[in-house]
Amino acid sequence: MTASTLAASKHLTPDAPARSNRRSNREGFRINWWLTALMLAASLTVLLPLYFTVAMALKSPDQIGTGTGLAWPNPMNWDNFAAAYVATNFPRAFMSTAFVTVLSVLGSLASSSLVAYAIARNWNHRFFRGSFVYLLSAMFIPFPVIILPLIKQTALLGLDNPAGVVFLHVLGGISFNTLLYIAFVRSIPVELEESARMDGATTWQVFRKIIFPLLAPMNATVGIFAFLGSWNDFLLPQMLIADPALQTLPVVQMLFQGEFNTNYSLAFASYLMAMAPTLVVYILAQRWVLSGVMRGAVK
């Protein structure tokens, strides 16, 4: 059964476009224009809020006035970005978010691939199988359940800062990531390792030089999920980071939710600056990102 599912998923994962092309060739190259029009119209539901955000970010308070906010501003007001940059202390929030995200991604890649490798290669040993089941238990414990004691615990340890958030991002994702990796490690033939071991390589070396590079596609998948989850997370930074000066970008946006704040152009400029990094990376690398996410979905 495993063999067949693995084979099936391998067959599916790499080039979804190639496969669907084959299907569309079935009846020649007849393109369904009605459906294309419908999909284009539907995609406006995504594009319109984005357009609105950009338009708002470029308006002066006067231009917002009491209108819908949908009109394109003339003239465009670029000063909002500079003002938002100062108001949110953007560089500091950005660095804090980048710190959390980079370390979470690296931590997730390193810890789950190591754990998955050790477990997959010692599956018939009780300790490793038990560890696997234990780690999976995290999938059944939602964060709201542990958050109150967690806040106290991290505060006691002096981890009420971005470093504490990193720990929880890595550990919170470990069950899902290990799951993804284990299936992949199993598809790597043991013979590859054995020849290296005969040349005197230690288990560490085998992992670093042979296994980890072979895991590259899964590293991409795990990395993408860890990146998005970490960069956009609101709950854990908001709850755990005690010093407002160290808060991450999403949490900093709460600044504009004060009851007396009516400077919407400033707020939208700030929203846009917080959303831009992931948006730009995604659009530049969309093929790579989507195939990575797809690989996660198939498992």
Added chain:
Amino acid sequence: MTTTSRVAQTAPPAGPNNPTSAAGTVRSKSRIDPTYYWMVVPVLALFAFFITLPALVGVFFSLTNYAGYGDWKFIGLMNYVNIFKDPAVLQSYIFTFVFALTTTVVVNVVALAIALGLNAKIKWRTGIRTVFFIPMVLSALIVSFVFNYLFSNTLPVLAERFGVTPLATSILANENLAWLAIVLVTVWQAAPGATIIYLAGLQSVPSEVYEAADLDGAGSFRQFLSLTLPLILGYLVINVILGFKGFLGTYEIIVGLTGGGPGMATQSVAMRIFSGFTGGDYSYQMANAVIYFLITLLISVIQLRLIQRRGVSL
């Protein structure tokens, strides 16, 4: 996700892949390279400390009258008894369940429609696909802030202009309609994730099946009902359960749209639990968290059952 199916499927055939098994099970116990332990044990220790320990501490304090500070003593199951009599908690559970059910249905209908569209013969497929998946990379909180403005300013102005009086005031301020705004934004945010799973499902259906159906003269709607839907049923089950579980924990989008209001009309269970940190009812909300945990656990058990059954039927 497919937790158990993976466990169940992979357990038996793991043997041949495994270096130690070739040597026989007797030796495997004593001959494990200690390096393997070094790979697992630190992570296990951190995991126990950061995830398991708080869970146990939480259960412990749910049996006390701890307010979050100061002295406390054991009060047995009193917190649990009180929770069942608390209309505010009950209200949050009702809201959360109605919201999660509605959102699950809408997300899956929308996601399946998008997946079918993306899988069909359309022009500019890559571009359209890129657009549809954008919400996946954006922060739910910030997206909610944007929609907050749309709902409370843009929509009323438009409604007034076109004479649609019911919408002329912000729906976020309307006790009966605010939750629909939350559903809408959650769908906007969550549909891409479900779409990806459906796309994987649709691409797993061999094209020969459709060729045969074409020959038999089945129309596309008929093909969808009798072929596509049954063949991707497993993906639908995964989406429904994953979605439902996720939507039960909804938090950020509510914070960004209504903050739980108006009144307490849109306060989710998660928000009530978090209020225990500042509200002086720490132990009480811990009991609430334990109940919430038991409910999600029950759903997970159902999930495992359903997925296992799917594994058998496929």
